[in-house]
Amino acid sequence: MIKPITIFGNHAILLVIHTTKVALLITLVILSTLPAYAREDLLTDMETKALVLNKQGQYSEAVNTAKESLKVAEEAFGSDHPRLAKSMSILGLIYFSQGKYSDAESIYMQALKIDEKALGKDHPDVATDLDNLALLYQAQGKHTECIPLYKRVLEIREKAFGLNKLIVTTSRNRLGSLYYSQGMYEEAIPLFKRTLEIQEKTPETEQDSIVATLNILALTYHAQGKYTEAEPLLKTALAISEKTHGQFHPEYATSLNNLAGIYKALGKYARSLQLYKQALVIRERTLGPDHSDVAASLSNMATLYFSQGRYDEAERLYKRALVINEKVLKPGHPDMATLLNNLVVLYNTQGKHSEAKHYHERLMSAWDSALKPESNSLPATQAEKPYSGRVYASKHSRSFHRRNCVDLTDKSEDIIEFLSREHAIQDGATPCQTCNP
Template sequence: MADPSDRGGKRVSSSRAAHVQTHGERSPAIGVNYGTVVTGDNTHLVQVQAAAFPDPAQMRPAARVVGLPRPATPVFVGRQDALEQVERALAVADGVVVSQAFVGMGGVGKSELALQYAERARDRYRLVWWITAEASAQVDAGLAELARHLVPDAARAARAEEAAAWVCGWLRAHPGWLLVLDNVTRPSDVAGLLGRLEGGHVLITSRRDVRWPGRTATVRLDLLDPDASVELITAVTGRTTSADRRAALGIAEELGFLPLALDQAAAYIRQSGITPAVYLERLRRRPARYYAKAADGDKAQATIARLWDITLETLTRDAPHAVELAAVLAHYAPDDIPRTLLGGGVEEDVEAADEALGVLASHSMVDRTYRTVRMHRLTQAAVLSKLRQTDTARRTALAWLHAAMPPGDPITEVNAWPLWRSLTPHVEAVSRHYSTGRQPRRLGDVLNKTAIFLISQGEYQRAHTMLTTAVALVEAALGPDHPDVAIPLANLASTYSDLGRAAEALPLEKRVLALTEKALGPDHPTVAICLGNLADTYRTLGRSAEALPLFERALAINEAALGSDHLAVATSLGNLARAYRALGRAAEALPLEERALAVAEAALGPDHPGVAVGLNNLASTYRALGRPAEALPLFERALTINEAALGHDHPDVAIILGNLADTCRALGRAAESLDAVKRAERIASAALGMEHPTTRALQQYAAHLRTLFGAPD
């Protein structure tokens, strides 16, 4: 078998004390002065035992679960027919998933229709949950947030895809639920989810009128009709005379009967205390053709731009701090902006931001709850198009993000993960607002630390994108030979390895080692970490002879600097043993593995995932020595530990299952071998992707076993 476990754990950090990563065959990596264990294929573990997910069928909430972004608007007009159509369509048996897609242009009221249904029908469902679903990663994030609501202890430290998989199992086991997937961009982003669910209802909102997966019926929303438009404006403003109604109709015609625009115009009239006729006169002074050109022909965006021009005129005079806040908010992702982010943690700025937020909410420029703020995408675009000088707002948005980032290591501080999850989309949004060559050094720091969190969650491609920028920024600010360049550079190398691109990691690992040796001297423990990283990359590339002396040097440094019973020594022992095995010297690896396991058990206890690493290593050596009967119980114990600590769908579980399958094959236990490799293949493809080297190795081995045992595909 091509062993898919030929990949190591990595230590990543934003700290100079441990700014590099340690590789080794699924072995712990110990950063200086952290006491943190990082094991396995892309797995970053802390010395906090994670609670196992319970059987989803046995987990029953004490009360109905409702997670909606805000209350539905009390003024809901012109959509009764659509709402009744949805209610009729969803009044069906709950044995299968029934989904409805609301499609239409931006600002037409798709999300509001979904919210109205969810509010009115909430008593029909045991669970109602709203997910912003612009990308597949956001779908997993929304499901993971539901897992954290249902089983907070188990889900707190789980990766998003693991928690999402558990939620899918829970939904299948508990029919009678409603999911809302808001603002879906591509049907493919939700097709997999719809295919895994049963027993509930799904509402999808999207601008795209395309073929949706499964049994999804489409409800197309057009602009409001004139009567409904007038009713919306008069109901919100409270101005209902004949003259007011005539002016309201004129406003609706000017705004193209777009619900979002009508709501914002009505809010302005109400807040400013003017009549609809006065507002209509102001609106007509701003020809639509000018705004259509400014908005690149986007009709809805051009409409909102006209409204913002009027609102800006008033707010600049009466509440300039609200204009400043709107400009900052326009640089974040539109949904779920944490209110704790606003003000940057400075008391007087927080109070000013809260006051400004009230002004913006009164003009329907934002939606707010006690926890989050939402600014519609069209409103964000209008704000940015009208405020030509946004440098100050962009700097403020970045400064607030920097101030809001949790202290400490993003890997080890598990309690800070919910905040990291909420900040990450806003880090990405702010980064997109900076053009190449104009990004500040602070952005590099924010991207590096956020990327470390993403690596801990298994989101390697997002982390890779951030770190590519972070390295460029630090190099531009400090020069390519500054020691601090090694911090994001080592993390970037980690993502190359995580993505199965070891050849691209190699030159980066060499450069990190050179920078670290120059800064700290040749005998520093951090240099040992760098040596381990570089050596493991050589080993992954099939160059174990070049890896061996580097692993030996790393072991010597750690024993001299930290003592023979330090966990870093266990790491080095496991790394060196792996190289011996790769070179056909398994007999020399055996005592190293036995010693490494003893050190790990003494330091961590018998049920820690770091011990599972040592068990897997030792079992692999027994297997290489032709002693599968002695390897089997060690693999089985390692599997039990990792399933309890990491969940049943973690990539590390797939690795051990692959090794277990090979051991069962050697013992002639065909059925167990096939079952184990089949499960390993499924876990790896879901967690790592079909093109990942680990997945491909498991697929090839599974095909080999099926041929060997004459089993069907």
């Protein structure tokens, strides 16, 4: 009884495959009779269907549909036409979204080769191809590869569209944000300042975009310890947000949160706590109690309490934040790793080593999960030891092997959280021999 059912199933699968091939063959035959605009419409419909299937979680069907669109594109336009490159990019996007990075890279490279040959190396479509590759490399932590691509994208788009177009601003900010995430603050600041200058001179610029640029520029100065440069930028962002949205708005809360961080760094704890609390109230009311931004506010307040030695209050808020993040974030999310790290530091500071060990084990799991897209294994540096050689960085210093990478040199129980290489060295770290021989 089982065998006939199995054979029937195989016949059914073969029938579906045969039907699909026949349908595609019919489509290709019909193509030759269609005018150009109808071919484009048919191809666009197939690509849209592939993207919808992917969004619905029907991943294999999405890939198959996108592959069929490639055959249609090649039949309709030829093997060296930019329209085929566009279809390839859509297949690459689907691979990318499914975590199939090597497949995505291969198809993106093919699209780039076609567009460079057909359109020239300075065409905006080539910039799009390069941008796709850069985003893919960034998702894998391949920052050395993606930085020159982002720079090339920016050059092409500035030349093609001028300095003020949104797509150019987006490219400039992507490059600046990547520099910022890698601790390359001196490289990031000119890009953010240039964006801000253009935004302020362009009447049609949305006020929220200006606020966002003010915040990221202020955060960059903050990371460098340049608090006097950061503070006025955040006050300006607050004023714009209040004028645009009023005080009960997430954008206003973001600027409050960042300004609170400045006051914390300056030792103005009372003022810092006041702003953190205000940001928390706004976020809870506008975003709901289980939003990741609410967890961030709780975690920031907890860190402030920790710096004042108010460990019980810090523990309570960290755990509230953890409950929220466990609901809304993936285990390997950087914010989850940061929060777990803070709990380890909190318990270690109090000599509560069993609690610290518990959260350290969770942190190891979260960190390993976060690194999976970037490499198949942990760094070799002292990998046999549970603490040494593993750098627990701040929210914006994630990768092990980069210019700000450090090795832990103190006791194995000590875990260092840092914003820059200089801060890390002050806390007892030395440059990583792999990155800085």
